[in-house]
Structures are given as structure tokens and as C-alpha cells.
Amino acid sequence: xxAPSTIRDPxxxxxxxxxxxxxxxxxxxxxxxxRSHLNDGALRGRRIAMAIHLExxxxxxxxxxxxxxxxxxxTGSNPWSTQDDVAAALARRGLEVHALHGADPAxxxxxxxxxxxxxxxxxxxxxxxxxxxxxxKRRDLLAGVRGASEETTSGVLRLAAMEREGALAxxxxxxxxxxxxxxxxxxxxTGQSTLTAILSATNLLLAGKTTVVVSYGWCGRGLAAxxxxxxxxxxxxxxxxIKALEAVADGFEVMSLAEAAPVGDFFIxxxxxxxxxxxxxxERMKDGxxxxxxxxxxxxxxxxxxxxxxxxxxxxxxHITEYVLRNGRRLHLLAHGALVNIAAADGxxxxxxxxxxxxxxxxxxxxxxxxxxxxxxxxxLPEEIDTAIARARLELLGVKLEKPTPEQxxxxxxxx
Amino acid sequence: xxxxxxxxxxxxxxxQRKIRWVEQHAPVLNAIFKKYLADGTLRDVPVGVCIPLExxxxxxxxxxxxxxxxxxxxGTAPGYVQDDVAAGVAAEGxxxxxEADASAEGFAAHLNRVIETGPVLLVDDRAEFTRLLHTxxxxxxxxxxxxxxxxxxxxxxxxxxxxxxxLAYPVIAGNDxxxxxxxxxxxxTGQSVFTALLALTxxxxxxxxxxxxxxxxxxxxxxxxxxxxxxxxxxxEVDPVRALEAVTDGYTxxxxLEAARLGDFFIxxxxxxxxxxxxxxERMKDGxxxxxxxGVDVEIDVPALEVLAxxxxxxxxxxxEYRLADGRRLHLLCQGRLVNIAGGDGHxxxxxxxxxxxxxxxxxxxxxxxxxxxxxxxxLPVEIDREIARIKLETLGVSIDSLTPEQQDFLxxxx
Numbered sequence: 001x002x003a004p005s006t007i008r009d010p011x012x013x014x015x016x017x018x019x020x021x022x023x024x025x026x027x028x029x030x031x032x033x034x035r036s037h038l039n040d041g042a043l044r045g046r047r048i049a050m051a052i053h054l055e056x057x058x059x060x061x062x063x064x065x066x067x068x069x070x071x072x073x074x075t076g077s078n079p080w081s082t083q084d085d086v087a088a089a090l091a092r093r094g095l096e097v098h099a100l101h102g103a104d105p106a107x108x109x110x111x112x113x114x115x116x117x118x119x120x121x122x123x124x125x126x127x128x129x130x131x132x133x134x135x136x137k138r139r140d141l142l143a144g145v146r147g148a149s150e151e152t153t154s155g156v157l158r159l160a161a162m163e164r165e166g167a168l169a170x171x172x173x174x175x176x177x178x179x180x181x182x183x184x185x186x187x188x189x190t191g192q193s194t195l196t197a198i199l200s201a202t203n204l205l206l207a208g209k210t211t212v213v214v215s216y217g218w219c220g221r222g223l224a225a226x227x228x229x230x231x232x233x234x235x236x237x238x239x240x241x242i243k244a245l246e247a248v249a250d251g252f253e254v255m256s257l258a259e260a261a262p263v264g265d266f267f268i269x270x271x272x273x274x275x276x277x278x279x280x281x282x283e284r285m286k287d288g289x290x291x292x293x294x295x296x297x298x299x300x301x302x303x304x305x306x307x308x309x310x311x312x313x314x315x316x317x318x319h320i321t322e323y324v325l326r327n328g329r330r331l332h333l334l335a336h337g338a339l340v341n342i343a344a345a346d347g348x349x350x351x352x353x354x355x356x357x358x359x360x361x362x363x364x365x366x367x368x369x370x371x372x373x374x375x376x377x378x379x380x381l382p383e384e385i386d387t388a389i390a391r392a393r394l395e396l397l398g399v400k401l402e403k404p405t406p407e408q409x410x411x412x413x414x415x416x
Numbered sequence: 417x418x419x420x421x422x423x424x425x426x427x428x429x430x431x432q433r434k435i436r437w438v439e440q441h442a443p444v445l446n447a448i449f450k451k452y453l454a455d456g457t458l459r460d461v462p463v464g465v466c467i468p469l470e471x472x473x474x475x476x477x478x479x480x481x482x483x484x485x486x487x488x489x490x491g492t493a494p495g496y497v498q499d500d501v502a503a504g505v506a507a508e509g510x511x512x513x514x515e516a517d518a519s520a521e522g523f524a525a526h527l528n529r530v531i532e533t534g535p536v537l538l539v540d541d542r543a544e545f546t547r548l549l550h551t552x553x554x555x556x557x558x559x560x561x562x563x564x565x566x567x568x569x570x571x572x573x574x575x576x577x578x579x580x581x582x583l584a585y586p587v588i589a590g591n592d593x594x595x596x597x598x599x600x601x602x603x604x605t606g607q608s609v610f611t612a613l614l615a616l617t618x619x620x621x622x623x624x625x626x627x628x629x630x631x632x633x634x635x636x637x638x639x640x641x642x643x644x645x646x647x648x649x650x651x652x653e654v655d656p657v658r659a660l661e662a663v664t665d666g667y668t669x670x671x672x673l674e675a676a677r678l679g680d681f682f683i684x685x686x687x688x689x690x691x692x693x694x695x696x697x698e699r700m701k702d703g704x705x706x707x708x709x710x711g712v713d714v715e716i717d718v719p720a721l722e723v724l725a726x727x728x729x730x731x732x733x734x735x736x737e738y739r740l741a742d743g744r745r746l747h748l749l750c751q752g753r754l755v756n757i758a759g760g761d762g763h764x765x766x767x768x769x770x771x772x773x774x775x776x777x778x779x780x781x782x783x784x785x786x787x788x789x790x791x792x793x794x795x796l797p798v799e800i801d802r803e804i805a806r807i808k809l810e811t812l813g814v815s816i817d818s819l820t821p822e823q824q825d826f827l828x829x830x831x
Contacts, residue, residue, distance in 0.1 A: 022732050025703060025745070026619060188622050192614065192645060199611040203471075204441060205764035207603045208812075229644020230607060288440065317437050330440075349620030397623070 002073070002096035003118070006111060008084035016089030019056035020063065026350040027060055028396045029358045029389065034064050036392075038361060042368045044069030049120035051112060051130045052151060053081040053342070054099050057353040059090050061361060066095055073118040075111045077126035077151075079103040081342060109133075116141060122364050122371075123148035125172075128155040128162075135167060146371035147171040149363035150378075151356070153272065154296050159378050171374035173367065178359045178381040180389040182218050185356045189348035190341065191222025194268065194294040195230060197345035201319045201334055202290060207231030212264035214257065214277065216243040219270035219294055224252055227268075235260050257281055266290045268340075269300040278302040282309055287329040291337075298337040306333065319344040358389045417486060417533060420506040421513045421526065423499035431504020434471035435478065442475060442769040443811035444804060448776055449479050457783050459484030464535030466527060466544045467566065468496035468757045469514045472768040474505040476539070476775060481510045488533040490526040492541045493713070494518040495750070495758045531556050537779050538563035540587075542711060543570040543577075550582055561786045562586040564778035566771070568601065568632065569687045569711035574793050586789035588778040590771075593796040595804040597633045600771040604763035605756065606637030609683065609709045610645060612760030616734050616749055617705060622646035627679035629672055629692065631658040634685035634709055639667055650675045672696055681705045683755075684715035693717040697724055702744040707755040716752040734759045773804045 024031070048065055052058045054076035066072045074090060076082035076099040084101045091097045096118060098111035112129055116138045123130050123145060131148050134141060147170055150156055156176050162168040175181060199206060211232040213224045220236065224247065227234050236252045237260055238244035244254050257277065260267075261284040269276050272295055279302065293300045307313065310323035310331075319340075321333045335343035347353075362385045367374075394401065404412065439446070463480055467473040469491035481487045489505065491497035491514040499516045506512040511533065513526035527544055531553045538545045540563045549557045562585050565571050571591050577583045590596055614621060626647045628635050635651065639662065642649050652672040653659040659669050672691070676699040684691045687710055697720065708715045722728070725738035725746075736748045750758035762768070777800050782789070809816060819827070 018731060022618075022735075188620070188646070192621060196611045196614045199607060199764070200615050200760060203437075203761040203765055205603065205766040206607060226645065229646070230641065231603065231644070316433065320437075345615060346618040349614070350618055351620035 002071070002094065005087075005091035005096055006098040006100065006114065007087045007091050008100050010088050010092065012085035013088040013092040016056075016059070016083070016085035016087070017092075019083070019086055020059050020089055023056045023060045023350050027057075027354040027357075028351070029354045029392050030061065030064055030361060032392055032396060033358055033361060033389075034067065037365055038064060038068040041069070042365055046070040046122055046368050047118060047120045048072045048122045048124060048364065049115045049118055049130055050074045050124040051077045051115065052124060052126045053077055053347070054087055054097075055081065055083045055347065056086050057347075057350060057357065059086045061357040062090060062095060063093060064361065065364065066093070070122075071118070072096070073098070073115045073120065075099050075115040076103075076108075077129055079108050080338075113137060119144055121146045122367055124151070124360055124364060125149065125155060126151045128158040131170070131172060132158065132162070135162070135169065142169050145170050147173070147367040147374060149173045149175045149360055149367065151360065152176050152296065156378065163377050168378070169376050171367070171371055171376055171379055173363045173379050173381050175356075175359045175363045175381055178363075178386050180386050181356045181359045185348060185352050186218035187222035189222070189352035189356075190219040190270065190294055191226035193341035193345060193348050194223055194292070195226045197341045198266065198268070198290070198292050198334060199230070201317070201340070201344045202332070203317075204290070206266070209233065209265040210235060210263050211266040211268065212237060212257075212260045213252075214267065214269040214300075215271040215295075216240075216247045217270065217272070221250075223268050223270060223294060224250070227266075228252075232266070235264065258284070261285050264289060266292070268292050268294050270294040271300055272296060274299045275302040275305075276300045279305040279309060282306055282325070282331060285329070285331055288332065290332045290334065292334040292340040293337050294340060296339065298339075301333065301337045303333070303337050306331065355389060355393065358392070359386070362389065417488065417511045418529065420511050421515065421529070422502045422506050423515045423517070425503050425507070427500035428503040428507040431471070431474070431498070431500035431502065432507065433504075434498075434501055435474050435504050435508075438471045438475045438765050441765040442472075442772075444769045444773045444808050445476065445479055445776060447807050447811065448773050448804075449483065452780050453479060453483040453776060456484065457780060460486060461537060461783060462486045462488070462533060462535045463537045463539065463779065464530045464533065464545055465489045465539040466492055466530065467539060467541050468492050468754075468762060469502055469512075470496075470498045470757070470762055471501050472762065472765055472772065474501045474510075476772040477505055477510050478508050479776065480779065481508065485537075486533075487511065488513070488530040488535060490514055490530045491523070492544060493753070494520075494523050495753045528553065534559060536561045537782055539566070539775050539779060540564065540570060541566045543573040546574060546577070546583075546587065550577065550584065557584050560585045562588065562782035562789060564588040564590040564775050564782065566775060567591055567711040568597070568634075571793065572687060578792050583791050583793070585791050586782070586794055587792070588782065588794050588796050590774045590778050590796060593774045593778075593804075594801050595808075596771045596774045600763060600767050601633035602637035602640075604637070604767035604771075605634040605685065605709055606641035608756035608760060608763050609638060609707070610641050612756045613681070613683075613705070613707055613749065614645075616732065616755070616759050617747075618732075619705070621681075624648070624680040625650060625678050626681040626683065627652065627672070627675040629682070629684040629715070630686035630710065631655075631662045632685065632687070635662075636665075638683055638685060638709060639665065643667075647681075650678060673699070676700050679704055681707070683707050683709050685709040686715055687711055689714040690717040690720070691715045694720040694724060697721055697740070697746060700744070700746055703747065705747045705749065706752075707749040708752050709755060711754070713753050716748065718748065718752045721746065721748065770804060770808060773807070774801070777804065
């Protein structure tokens, strides 16, 4: 029996159930992997600790791991993304949950530690929140942990730093770097969900508007493609000459942010950097410009600088803060600069997270069987697991692949 | 004027906040107000407005009110009323009869209340007022100077009435103005239907098959935006020219019965009834999503779905799941009502700025030309249409060319 859960209100479980069921209906790959891989016994008796944005899609993943025979303890990776009804539903289903929406930093830390105290042998992490605490505050549990799997770019960066300093004592799979994760989640997931969140939040028209996409990584590529799909005139801003050239070749206008500032109607950042849009840009923007962030952290837009520039600020619609500059121009910031698709909407589409979480599920499944063979450090997801996920999705879609002929295979192997 | 009937006056500040946001993004209406509406033509003129009641339509009503008209307002159906906006526009002095949770009878009563205020000019939607004024409210018909109609389906109704010799006053087909249907029906529907549908379902669109019933202006906009969201687009049509247009635009065209098996999403925008019906439901995939983007709420045959289904429940907000006898689940959005209005905030503001510029100037035109137009359906004069586009381009800072005298001369020659 699990220890008692820390949740807001057990009576919210029914609503949480309804949300998880909607996800279960559309998580085709995870559901098929459950039959083909997860339930093969590798996860039976394993103790898994998960830290992840606790909403319906992640809850479904936790449930499938539980169904595969693991003992699963779940906490949220960010107190503001935790949905209390979903947490209640998971607890009612018999999982141990420690998560409260809006928990203060001390309580948040406490929830992470309590999750670690379930003595996991496998960890599913987001932002390296559990793994970092394991190394700092629960060293006695380190020996029992076989390995971990990391969901985010920022977590992978943090783990790489630990590895560089010789501090990382367990093997960790960089699930974020799998192709089935970043090519779909970061690109199409961000593209669709960010644009629809911005348009729902503002009720403004995108067709014919100039949309400035700051950065052309996987997220930026998706944002630019979907903005074009809504009829926008897309301007891309880059610091990397190759990515800039790729944007030009994709048919987008590329310019410096200083040049783009006075022409943009919408600005969307996805850089992973800080203070990308700052005072010198705010000062040149048009009246009514809309500012949104699709990157991981809220500091891509220099909000303190905006507050300094503005004579007044007020909420003009849900999720929209209006800053009135001293010259009378109004700038509209969405979701306080936080990830707009999560803070102002339901986040990525279900099927995209189905792929990302298939990566996570198989990453844990792999660790359960092979962690002992891996040295401490950051490892890629094995290529064959990545392709197996894509193959499973294609099969579900009824899409058939070509096979190379023996002659082609021989040609590929030859060098003469 | 009688007292407003609204859900809760205390909601007014939130409604007013929504209306201010619209005001900030409605440069065309604001320019037209200064240049035309405020010149006294509409002072003390009773105007009835029937329209999906949210911030943009509230703002149109508010401008007519500020122009001096005595405005009475009703929603087009209970699902299309936002109570905070109703309270907000009432607080600004417009007479409002609208409640989001009104019954069908309550809604009909609201429309009748507007007519009983004695409007001489009508901003109509789906010909609701005109239908009443030609049936149960005939005694109020005589004082009407004219009306303007917002929707394709309403114009169809009015033309039917005209053909039967019934239409008693002039109606401007606001919907048919270029500045309305080229933008509202096409780009407005295109953007807002998908943002609503994707927000409601939280589903991914790329690689999915979306079946569009109807390739009118709405269908064209839906197809283009669906393609922009990386969907595979299938179009069903009854008109061979439009079907050919869809093929030429690069979409797959097939009968709805064939498409029924393929679609992940079905969106209707035909203006007719029972487009998706039993024979289609029976063939659809498990999990298919059904949404209506057309002006009438009967494009999806919901009663047939009810008969077919073994059980029914709400699986997410605005999503009703119908479980068929063989276990397949069909998901109906917003009970078959216009998904972008019932499940979202409706068209983008700048689009409605154009549409309502058409409606406002149609009302203005009817007021200036009182008694000069014959009963029947009239187009919006083309110079008004052009004036609206000109103002919009000005607000965008876009300049255009004009013909040289030589070119003008060339175009006039025939030899």
C-alpha cells in the first residue's frame, strides 16, 4: 500500500478521471506500447518516482507504468502546472501523489523529497528536479537508483553540468533529445498549441499580420510554419547564420530584432536565452503589439524593463497585461511571459505528448532491463527505440514503408 | 424603453473590459463612426439588433447607441450569449434582452421584446426578426424602414420570402457585401473555427484527415487554414463548379458517404440541414469529431445521432460523446451549434470590424434613403463596399495604385 498522498481535495477526482479518460482515448502509441512492451514484466515490482507537469497526459503515462506492475509515486515539476483534479484522480487510482497547485517553494521542495523517499529504483524527471535533489539531499538513496530519464532541454543541460563536474552518479537517458520527442513535441506541438493559445487569448486576426518569430530552432521552425498557415507574414530573427539561412530558404523574411521591432504585430520568443526582447525593442514597437513567449522560461522577454518603461499596467483580458508606455503606446504581454501554450491553454496536443511519453515510457523500460550496463552519465535513447516508436505510430496510421532491395542494401554497404 | 432582461448586472465590469478590448481593435468602425454615424442621421431612430451577443456585436450596438439611435438588442440563440457582455452593454445604456441559459421559449420572448420596442431599422441575423415580422408580429411590420442581414443562411431565407412575394420592406444583404463574405466567411471562419476546435479538444491536427462539407466562402477558408495546420483536407460538395474549384485548389473531393469512413474531423458549413446524418454516422471511425461552422444549427442531424447512440455523456467541456451500439464513439462539439461562437470567442475582432462596418453603413444607408428602396433584397451599394475597404487599407498604412487617364480611356473604348 502506498503512503498517504498529498493532494488538494479527493472530491475533485471525478473531473480528473474525465480528463484522463479523454487522453487515454487518444494516446494510441502509449496504449499499443503497453501491450507490446510495457506489460512484458520488465517493470513489474520496480519503484518509479516521477516529477512532471501533472496534468491529464502525464497522469495517463503514470497510470500505464502502474498497470505494468511498477509502484509509481508522482509529483509535479512546477506548482503552477499541477492540476488538482488530475492529482486527486491518480491518488484514487492507488498511486502515491504529492502535488498541490500553487504550492510555495518550501512545500514544492517537500513534495519532491517525499517522492524520493519512496526509494525509487527508476526516476522520470523534468528539469532534473529529482535527480539534483537525490544527489544533494538524499545521497543515502543513490545506491538504490538504477537510472533516470529526463524530459526537457533545460534538465539535460543541468545533468550535463553535473556530469562535467564528475557529480553525476547514475546513468540518465536524455529522452528530450530523442527524434520522436523534439522533432514533434518541440516543433509541431509548440507550433499548433502556441498559435491557437495566442489567437484564443487575444481574439485577434493573424492573416496579413506581421509575426516576428525569435529563433529558428525546433520550436521556432514550428512557430513560423503554423503562423504562415494562419496567413501571417512571418519574420524570423536568428543569431546562428545557418539557421538564418534555413529560414531564408524556407521562404521567411529574416532580419535583426532591432529592424523587426517596429514592424511586428505579434512577437513570439523560443530561444532558451534571457532578455531577448528588451528595452531597446519595446521602445520601437507599434501601438498594440502582442508579446508572447513559447520558450521554457519566463525571462526571454525582459519584463522588469517593460514594467520600468510603462507608466501603468492592467489586465485587459484574461491572460493579457497591457503596459502603457509614456508615449501612449500600448504593449500587450500574454501570460506574464510564461510559456503561453501551457499558461493560457491546455498545452501540447494529446497525440504529440503521446509520442513524447512513449519515449519516456520506453526509456524507463530500457533502464529497467539495461541500467546496470550503463555507466553513470548522460546517454542518448537507443536509436532502435526511437525508430520503434515512429514505426508504431505509422502502423496505427496505416502508413506503409518501403524496404531497400537486397541490391540497394549491398550498394549502401559498398565503398567502391 | 423598457428595462433590460439580463442575467446579472454585477457582471458588467468584466463585459465592459471585453468591449474595450474590441474598441481598441476596431479602427474601421471607429473611423466610420466619426465620418458617418455620428452626423445625426440616426438620432432617436429605434434600431433592433439580433446578433450572437459577445463583445464585438456589443460594440456595434454601442456605436449605434452613441450615434443617437435607440437600440434594443437580443442574442441569436441562448448558446450565443455571454452574460457579462450583455450586462456590460446594458450598463452603457443599450436595452438588452438576452440570457445565456434562456430556454427556447425565453429566447423567442427576447426577440419579441425587441420587436415590441418598435424598431424601424433592424440588424438581423438568420432573418430572425424578419421571420417574426412576417408571421406572429405582423402588426409591427408597417413601421419598418428596412433591415440588413448578416448571414448567408438568412439571405437565403429572405430570397425565398421575396420569391413568394412576401417580403414587405427592403433588406440589404449585408452578408453579400464583398467586405463581409470575402473576409468574415472565409478568413474569420477559417481562423476561429480551428482555434476553437483545437482548444476544445486539445488534439493534434497535423496528418489528420479533415472532411469539410461545403466549399462556399466558409468552406474555402476552412480548407486553407486546415491545410496550414498540416491536415489532409477532403471536401464534399453538391455544386460541380465549387467541387472543381476545390480540386484545383489541391484538395481531395469525394461524396460525404465515402469521406465518412476517412475523416478524423468533420466540419459542416453548407447552410442546409441534416448534412451529416445517420448513414454517415454509421460509417465513421471511432473517435471522430463532429463540428458545425455553418449559420444554421441543424447541419448535423443531432436527433438521428441521439437515436443511434446507446449512451451519451459530456467527456470534456463542450464535447458530447455518443456511444453507438457497436462501441464506436462519436464526439459532437457544442451540440452542433456554431463551434467558433458557442465554443470560443467567435471571429477575430478585425474581421468583425469589417463586417460590422458593412452593417453599420447599411443601417445608415437605409436611414438616409428611407422610402426610396422597394421591398425586396438589395445589395449593399458598391461604393459603400469600396469605402470600407479604403478605410481599412488606410488604417493598415497600405497605399494602392490608381488607373492612369490613358488606362481609363483604354478601358472605356470598344473599337
